[in-house]
Amino acid sequence: MIKFIVRRLISGAVLLFLISTISYVLLYLGGGDIARRILGQTATAQTVADKAHVLGLDRPLFVQYSDWLSHALSGNLGESWFTGQPVTIAITSRVAVTLSLVLGATLLTAVISIALGVWAAVRRGWVDRVVQFISVLGFAVPGFLIALGLVIVFALNLRWFKPTGYVNLTDSFPGWLATVTLPVIALAVGGIAGVAQQVRGSVIDALRQDYVRTLRSRGLSQNRVVFKHVLRNAGGPALAVLSLQFVGLLGGAVIVEQIFAIPGLGQVAVTATSQGDIPLVMGLVLATAIIVVIVNLVIDLLQGWLNPKVRLS
Amino acid sequence: MFRWKRLTAVAAVVALGLTGCSAAGGDSSSDTASQTLNLGVIVPATTFSAADANWANESPYMQAVYDTVLKADPDGTVEPNLATKWSYNSDKTELTLTLRTDVKFTDGTKLDADAVAQNLLRFRDGVSPNKSLLASLKDATAVDDKTVKLTLTDSDPALLTSLTQNAGLIESPKAFSNKDLKTNPVGSGPYTLDTKKTVVGTSYVFEKNTKYWNPSAVHYGTIVMKVYQDPTAMLNAIKGGQVNAANTPNNNSIDEIKASGFTIVNGELNWEGLLLFDRGGTMNPALGNVKVRQAINYAFDRPALLKTIGQGYGTVTEQIFPPSSVGFDKSLDTHYTYDVKKAKELMAEAGYADGFTLNMPSSAFFGTAPFSLLQQQLKEIGITVKYTDPGNNFIPDVLAPKYPAILMVLQQDPTDWQLINFQIAPKASWNPFHYEDPKVNEFIDTIHHGSKADSDAAVKDLNAYLVDQAWFAPWFRPASNFTVDGNTAAVFQTGNAVPYLWNIKPKS
Known part of the structure; x- marks a missing residue:
């Protein structure tokens, strides 16, 4: 290991x-x-x-x-040419913001897509068709349109959330919730569509396996069969898609952070790249690459934990 | 059943949390009552180092933490500030300033003549984009604690105005060697930057300087400058009541902004139209012919352009000097009334009856409409415009110079001298072919060295001459709009992108 x-x-x-x-x-x-x-x-x-x-x-x-x-x-990434701020500070002060969005969106994606995928695979029929329709819709509608729609409905008309800005979790939990909810939903929609389809397919495959019939013949309840045994076997491919999704969300955050004026890595990446702020862009490239390397490593380890067949020697 | 109860309880807690957040987060109205100004700005602070400072859209940052040597009224009139009195010698090559004696920087250092002299020299030698404002400064010395003498290589008619801008920002000399100079300013201004609450590039929090020497200029306990580089985000922040005052993203959204209860404070800061750079005809011989340049001016339907491109917000013009200039002449704005027939006649007289090809740069920054309309209208008189998009290199390529003419939105500086040195003089940045005309040079010399009356007359003559010689083909002065909510008042500042900070205040 x-x-x-x-x-x-x-x-x-x-x-x-x-x-x-x-x-x-x-x-x-x-x-x-x-x-x-x-x-x-x-x-x-x-x-x-x-x-x-x-x-x-x-x-x-x-x-x-x-x-x-x-x-x-030697750990010195220099200073931003446009703001004079040390690059390490510019990144560390923003990485938590982006990660809170991306992790939140990943969590939301995992929960909803597993629920939808399992529901569609187990119930089939109209439920399956509805879930598939929702998935296609989630793929088809661009993230920025979803973000703008959410802002208009829930922030500007209903005034339930803030249209722009970000409040640190450590400063105010309700404030944080009010500022991250819409961006997280906007980020998660596309992911839910993809992962739900993957979970659905994997669960259907797993349900057809012999061991499931054996478990059922032993009198195990449907819920126990699905959530304890089938899902664990079907989780591998879904986890792989989810990890890809996480990396993709880092890119998606670029647009969402612009629309919601959230001070994360995505927002600064857009500004720094268009300005040609080489020290800051290089810092961002390194930070993003490090995150991707770590996420892939963690996913590999998780795969091993989930499925002994792929456990690493 | 129990699970549903638990779920309902969680939902209630979240809902209460969000409700609480609405109150805690605060609408702009409650912020104003507690004397917080949420100011929406479109650019982050490039630097807080006074020696390298930017101005225009970045002026609020600088005015929050620094004082300037002199101060400008909204109409541009120069008023005392750190300097209470000033006087020139006979040939205006020495300026003597008398300073206040009750000013302290926020690090406790007392303001004195040496601090002012050092700051001026640092700005001259720094890397501010406006360092040319002090290009004529030969030396600055402290005569005594409260008297500074500026020695100039030549007189500078715009010097006093420059000292109201970034060239006049005064920083504590003790901070010169600070490593965090660019992000942690030490000035004597009305506010101090709260570096702990500030997220560089996104939001800047300023707290009132309780020891400020001029309390009447401090209108808020806290100012939060929020950066919205995306126009949609800015518009949403305005409509969502997250800012009290802001730059208007663009003229398309004015109706929406007004419908949200905001008021528009407008002025005219820029002119939009063509700069016919190659007046000598070195790159495109046709432009060397004044009749061709005049024909180009006749080819534009300016009211239609203003309506289409500027949504009708602005004023049609044919001169680059603003109405605040002594050289402005309203009658010049109808010098080239739209007349395609006349334009074609001039083209024929110049020997270009069959037209010619004009290479110009385009830029996504201005949208596509201005370039399409320009192409269409010049096609009517036989000129074929061919565009190249230099991308991010638009300005470097334009000033290289790589094009004989360009479409541009350029600022109208607060003083005629600044405008002349920016767009007209042989060495002006926006005269990249360094085109010279003896008559223009003569006018400039009189403006530079003549008496006030002679100088004013020369500005007027220069403006009329430039219009007649068609150095430019201006279309209109677009309205620059600043937005304020019902609790806030602001006054437009002549020659600046945003109102000066002390002119943004609670309405009551």
Whole structure:
């Protein structure tokens, strides 16, 4: 087990290096005149040249990248070129916000999609058709439209929730709930559609297995058969989809955080990328890559716990 | 049965929580009563370092924590602030400022002449986008504790106004070496930044400076500046009552905003239209011919453009000087009334009866309508516009210069001298071909060195000459709208994107 974890961590480190190198080169090539973008239309050409020099943008790509890498390896990700804030602080102050949205959406996705998937698989008939219809609908409607619809109905008309902003859980639980509920729902809808279908299919497959017939012949109740035995066997594929969903939600958070003006990684990613704020974008790339590596590792371990057949040696 | 009871209880707790949250979160009205201003802004603070400070949309951040040497009224009139008196020598190359003696920075340091001198020199040598405001500053020295002398390389007609803007921001000298200078300002302003409650880039919380020397300029106990870079989010925040005052996302949403009980405070900050950069015809020979430039001006149906692009909010214009300028002449706004026939005649007289191709940049930032309409209207007189989208490099490419003409929204500075040095003078950033006209240079020289009367007359003549020579093809001045709720009042600031902070106050 430890050997497996170490191996995965080493491959994660290699992945981080490759991702950071490719990202830096792409940012450099597509960055254009970043000093001009920072200073805007009023600055003179000389002021722009001075700014480029101060930021080190007048140096060759290799020198800039090796400088960034050597600092990054010592834990110094630099400062945002646009706000002057240290990148580590910019990320750590926002990562909890995004994770609370993504984890909330993942949890909501898991609960609802398992309920819907199992219900459809066990009851079949019209229930199955309704669940399938809802799934297709969830896939078809874009997340940002769902977000805007939720804001108009539940925040602006009914005034049940806040249309924008974020309150920390530690500051106020009701405030946190009022600000994360709509974004979490908006994020979760697409995921529910996908995972519910996966759970439905897996449960139907599992219900056809011999061991289920045996369990039933021993007089076990339907609920016990489904929730204790079938779901555990059907959970593997669903968990794999859910992990992919989690990574996808990090991307989905970009749009949702913009619409709800939530100070998370997604919001800052949009701003930093469009501005060409290389230190901040690089920090975000690293943070996201680390989260993805960790999530995949945890999912692998969970798969092993759920199903002894895939337990790691 | 028991499970349902438990579920009902959980639902009730959540509902109560949300209800409680509504009260705790607070609508803007209750915030105002407790003297909190929720201000919606469209950009984060690039830096709080006074030496590198931005202005315009970032001015509220700076005005919260810093004082400026001088202060501008809403109409642009320069008033005392940290400096109570000022005087020039005979050729206006030395400015002597007398400072207040009762001002302290929030770190306890006393404001003195040396602090002001150091700040001015730091701004001149810094990397602010507006550092050219102090380009003529040769030196700044403390004569005594309350007297500063500024020595200039040449007179600067806009210097006093510059000292009301970011060039005049004064920071505590003790903070110059602070590592967190960009995010933790130390000034003498009416508020202090609460760095613990602030989320950089998203929301900035300012608390009242209880020891501020001018309490009448402090209208709130707390100011929260919330950044909404997405126009939809800003609109939702306004409609949801989460802000008391805000930049209006765009003119499309004005009716919705008014329906939410908000009032629009508007002014005209920019002009929109064409900059015919290549007046010398080096890149596109046709533009070197004044008749072609005049024909382009005749080709635009400006009222229709204002209605379509600006939703009717703004004023049609054909000059780049604003109504607040001494050079403004209302009659110039009908100099080139829409006349396709006349435009075609001018094209023929210039030898371009068959038209020509004009390469221009486009940008998603302005939407597609202005570019389509521009293309259509110039096609009517035989000019084929071909667009290239430089993406994020729009401004760098435009100023390189890579295009003979562009469509742009440009600011109308609060002083004529600033506007001239921004868009007209041979070295102006927005005269990227550095086109020179002896007559224009003569006007500029008189504006620079002449008496007040001569200078004012020269601005007027310069404006008329530029319109006649068709250096530009302005369409209209779009209305810049600022939104306030029923409990808040604001006054538009001439030449600035947003009202100055002390002019946003509770209505009562």
